[in-house]
Amino acid sequence: MATVDVKRISKSYGGRQAVSDVSFSLQSREVLGLLGPNGSGKSTIMKTVSGIIKPDSGDIQILGTDVVKQPVEVKKRIGYVPEAPRIYEFLTGVEYLDFVADIHELEKNEKQERISEFLRALDLEGRENDLIHGYSQGMKQKLAIIAALLHRPHLLVLDEPLNALDPRSARIVKDLIHKLRDDGVPTIFSTHVLEIAEAICDRVIIMYEGRIIAEGTTQDLKTKAGSAGSTLEEVFLKLTGTSDTQEIVEALSR
């Protein structure tokens, strides 16, 4: 049974179709990358899978549970990091993590152990008692990542998780994603940085204007695009019809 099974979901905001008839699945021990230009529907899919927004139509099963019918059950087993997370700025870093751990009903000892461990690993130790208001974007991102991992989720949904992270922390998060995958915790991961997708993801989905236009391993995509020796960036630009970058650069540099 697939960990995530998305069947023909569509979602519109007002009159704008954000996602149209999208289907995909994700196995355990797999990292799936969602790629696409801005506004292609990646974040909407992430939110729909996490039970934050309801699809207009279609069906989503997470670990055998229907997201629309039992969102609370699904949320207990998911770790979600949104794009540019906004966190309660009036709390200190450790108060926020304590809050999230309590929401997930973590035991006192486990909570203390995991929070301290993560704070140390992501270099937040020493700043944990500062109000989040004074944190840099990267520190807020680290907090959001820790909060998503605290309760030992069975699925990670990470929307641009490496944004603003320093190289060391980015490396730790990347390695952690791989380690969790090996332990049977799959990840859906979105990014604009194609090198990161190539390095982290086992399989990628390329989205454009709310639809899936390509799916497979990076090697598959290169073959399908008829450019086996190209980079993923070249394949992406070709598939999304946005390869006219040279002309734009020429025009801008005039």
Added chain:
Amino acid sequence: MNARAVYRLSVVLTKSQLRGTRRQRLTAGWFSNPLVIIIVDAMLISALGAGGYFLISKAPADMIAPLEQLDLEILIAIPTVTMFMIILFGILSELSQPVQSTSSDLVNWLPISPSEFVVGSIISVSYTYSFLPSFLLAIGLGPALYFGHSTIFATSTTMGLVALLIGSSAVELLRTLTNRISSSFYRKSGRSGIFLRLSLTILLLVCFQLLFSGRIVVSLMRGLTQAVTAVWYVPVVWPSLAVQTLSAGASLAPFAFGSLSTCFMFALLGLAVYLRKSYWVPVPVSIRLSSQPYRPSGNRLIPGFDNAESAILRKDIRSLLRRREMARFLAIPFVLAVSMWVSAYPFGDKSSASLFAVAVPLFLVPVAVFCSILSMTSIGQEGSAIWILYTAPLRATQLVKAKMALPTIMGAVFTAALLLGMSLLFKPATSIIVDLLMLGLIVVLEESALGIYIGAKFPDFREIIRSRYVSVWGSLLGTILGLLIATLTAAPLLLSELLQMPLPPTIFGIMIGMVVFVVLWRSATRQVKLLMSDIRV
């Protein structure tokens, strides 16, 4: 100084002020145009001026002399009142601005000098709040024309303008100082700094409310007119002194005080530029609340609340105490109690029937308004961080219970405090105190549940200046329903002398309250479930 940059900046800052506080389609369109301020000012002056002239001309003969005296007092007070009002409005605007909304950030990265920014900002604040002197001048215009005080009126207008600029310069000074103080003082003082800020904010809001009490304003205006001469050496009264000495027939003194006022304005402007240049801190301050190692909470805050509910309650208490824009909600009970009691004083006879008649407006209305506002705003105040609750494995009942807890606790404390105050003033029988306490507590429960329903149905998650956290219609509906519910619950007690009841009226009130509470609790749970099914930000 680049005049074009100053002009463009003042236009942008004015638009930011106007649009940052507009929410409705109508006001977001036409009313967000800076031109509308000139139109409002002109309309105020012409309509109120003409109306005032007409009314004076129809006034009885014995009223003419006191009215002329009052008009002179108004014209003298205009510059000083304008100045204080601008400063108060400016401070309140600063206080109600969420930390995320930093409209003045652009000065940190655009090629704009501190002096250009300060002048642009002063022009913007003066223009935005120009309706204040316009309103006061409009009141003084009709009588001034009728009594032939046009020269005094013209001087008052000029000095009002100078006072407007002085007030705006003071606001700019305060901005820089609070920015600096926040960055150095709060960094060191942590919790005590936050508590001090909260207390000062509440005190300020209570003072502001008192300024709008008709009785206090009239006595203040009277006192001010007499006081300005005694404290002629204080610069803030110089604009008013220019008008007063002119009205007393002096020829040199008005010119001297007018010149001094203008010099004072430029001095403040220079100081504001200097402080901005020297002390502005462009980066957000980092406040450390503790140096102790992390100790997990894990303890349930209230019996009957699970860990998740307690966590939300703890978070909401911290939000109320630490967010500067939330201080106004904590000030509500003080503001309500003070303003209502000031208007109602002296209280009249102390018979049991009249006590109950007084108790409804003086006791239940502040309790109902406080609880419903605190509760209605509890969901919208999550702002953009609402995603945290959306992604949390929370059932609707857990969220309703947790969100209701804070307004209920605060409401119960406020009820007890208000009742204590009433007991000291009226010295009622113990049975009346018990009746009112029970009634107050049931109203607290009803209003808290109503607030969650309204807050979930009409949330406003936008983080803007003076965020309401609930839509205008929601807030209006919630307030009306809240007052109706309080009246309904108190009805058996109020009507006890007219109707024969088989049970004590308080028991009837509590029974009505319980039924209303259960209905509202269920509606709130349904609404929260609906809200949580689809994120709105």
